[in-house]
Amino acid sequence: MFKLIGKNSELIISRLKSWRLTDGNGTEGDNLTLTINSDDIDGIPPKGEKYTVYLGEVKRDVFEISQRSIELHPREIKLVLTVAPFSIKDATGYRVRSSTSWDNATLSQIVSDCVVPHGFAYFVHPELQKIEISHLDRIDESTPAFLNRLAKQYDAVAKPVEGKYIFVPIGKQKSATGADIEAITLSLPRDNSTENMNFISLSADLDGRSEFNGVRAFYVSTADGSRLEVKSGSKPFKLLGKDKNNKTEAEQACAAELRKIQRMGRQVTINAPVNPAAFAEGIVILDESFPRAFQGKCSIDSVTLNGSGLQPTRMNIQATLIGE
Known part of the structure; x- marks a missing residue:
């Protein structure tokens, strides 16, 4: 069940036609799109309004309205919300390009210097905290762009989650608080036909792994x-x-x-019924009900969850098979 908590959330929920929630490995990837029936109402929620989003009992994040659009036929409002703990006016300059340098600084210190001035708490994974960098330049880059570039150097993900900036190796099951993210397991239904609402489709790139050792x-x-x-x-x-x-x-x-x-193993695309606990920082396990070529543990790169009204319908997962 899709839940929304915030100003006039009951009215929004009562008129909700569809929604799409995208969670990705990156600073710009997380967003929520709401399509709302606007028959007989003229009010439109303001930009910057914040809402807490749940799927069942799983808290997904706090989102704020960043884009709005309207249509006459059919009468509807479309709201795009993004994970953004700062003001829509960006008073702290989170997205402002700037330049600075570090000498003999740990990765944890660099992340702290970048995000604390913008009101974030932060979590750097223990594997990365004490890495010392002799010299590093940030040249005419915004905070998210710079940290995203830095994360790629360490095969990590850097992104804000619930007001906390996380910097963790990809595939490590850590949430924004540093706690383990629950791995989800998918099982192939006995009748895996498109007529079955639990139908699962899956495709994999057989040659994704690098030839280097x-x-x-x-x-x-x-x-x-x-x-x-x-x-x-x-x-x-x-x-x-x-x-x-x-x-x-x-x-x-x-x-x-x-x-x-x-x-990096085979790239996997999964379309399945929604699992509220599927997060981009987590793991999905394809169990023994799948043909052997598909079985194994996957690192989730991104997940998009869709719903009609309040009911979750389908999810699309982009993942990397990392082992059995």
Whole structure:
């Protein structure tokens, strides 16, 4: 059951025609679209109005109205809400481009410096907290753009959730509070036909995994200026193109890229009945009811949940098969 808590939420719910909730691995991916029957009413909720969203007893997040549109035939209002704990006017400059630099700073400190001034609490996964970066530049980038770029270097996701900014490795089952996210398990119905409301469709890319088993990178020695190499994993090696500042940074970059190579398996697209606990930071398990080629554990990259009225109908999951 779809629930909405906020100003005039009962009126919105009573006239709700359809909804779509998208949860993605990134700062711009999370949004909620509401289509509302507006027969006999002229009022439109203002931009910036906040609503807490639940699916059943699962709290999805707090969203605020960022876009509005209306239609005459049929009479309806469409609202687009995004996860945004800051004012629609962006008084703190969260989306303003700026430049700064860090020297010998931990990843946790960099995240803190970027998000605390905008009112966020933050959570950096323990695997990443103490990574020390000798030098890092933010050049004419907004806070979300910069952190998204930084997250990609460490095969991580950086995004605001419930007023907290999370920075966690992709596939790690951690919520915004740092608590484990429940893995969901899908089972193929015995009658898996399109006439069955529990029908599941699934497609997979058979050649998604990288052919590399290791990563190598170069850095320049401060002692004599020589160009030195570090490796992680085994042959064949993937070469990281840009030289790193020092040995530690090169080792960290190799470890992050190797983790990404090992994590990335077949790309999977799943269409199934809605599971309220499906989150982009979580895991979906395809159990033994599926043909063997499809079975395994998947890291959820994005999930879109749809509903008609208050009833959830279908979800579409983009995921990566990471193991059995």
